[in-house]
Amino acid sequence: VHVVESGGGLVQAGGSLRLSCVASGDIFRIGVMAWYRQAPGNEREFVATITTGGVDDYADSVKGRFTISRDNSKYAVALDMSNLKPDDSATYYCGMGLTPNNVLDVWGKGIPVTVSA
Numbered sequence: 001v002h003v004v005e006s007g008g009g010l011v012q013a014g015g016s017l018r019l020s021c022v023a024s025g026d027i028f029r030i031g032v033m034a035w036y037r038q039a040p041g042n043e044r045e046f047v048a049t050i051t052t053g054g055v056d057d058y059a060d061s062v063k064g065r066f067t068i069s070r071d072n073s074k075y076a077v078a079l080d081m082s083n084l085k086p087d088d089s090a091t092y093y094c095g096m097g098l099t100p101n102n103v104l105d106v107w108g109k110g111i112p113v114t115v116s117a
Contacts, residue, residue, distance in 0.1 A: 001025040001106050005094045008111035015115070016082040021094030021108060023075040031097030033070050033077040034104055037090035037113075044093065048079060051102070061087075084115045 007019040023030060034049035048068040050056045056068050067080045077094060091112050095104035 001027055001096075001098060003094055003096055003106050003108040005092065005108040005111040008092060008113045010114045010116065011084055012116050013085055015084050016080070017084060017113060019079040019081070019092055019094075019111065019113070021077045021079075021096075023096055023106070027075055027098075029098065029100075030072065030075050031100055032102045032104065033068075033097070034095045035068060035077070035079045035092055036095060037088075037092045038110075039090040042090075047092070050077065081113075084113075086115045086117050089113060089115045 001023055002025050003021060003023050005021045011017050032051055035047040036044050037047050038044040046059050047062055048058045048066055050068045050070050065083045070077045091110040093110045094108040096106050097103050098105040
């Protein structure tokens, strides 16, 4: 199973950006989906997650600004980001679970997001 992110880029502070992620390959099921991010010199940190039933959760730093959504029929997850801040600049990674457990089994290679002041 492969996971590929798209939609990153450069945006001004206060702007919006939509990240997308699609899984392909020999897929039996996709469970939990999530976005993480890693800024240079920092550890990878949790951004948002969404269960198969659509229950979502967010890091405090992005609550009210980011929205995660999924399309189970397309094995896809998206992250809509608004009111972006320079601190949101990072490489964003999509992760997906392949079992009913809330474990992220496969990851994309990441996509950079840069927010200019």
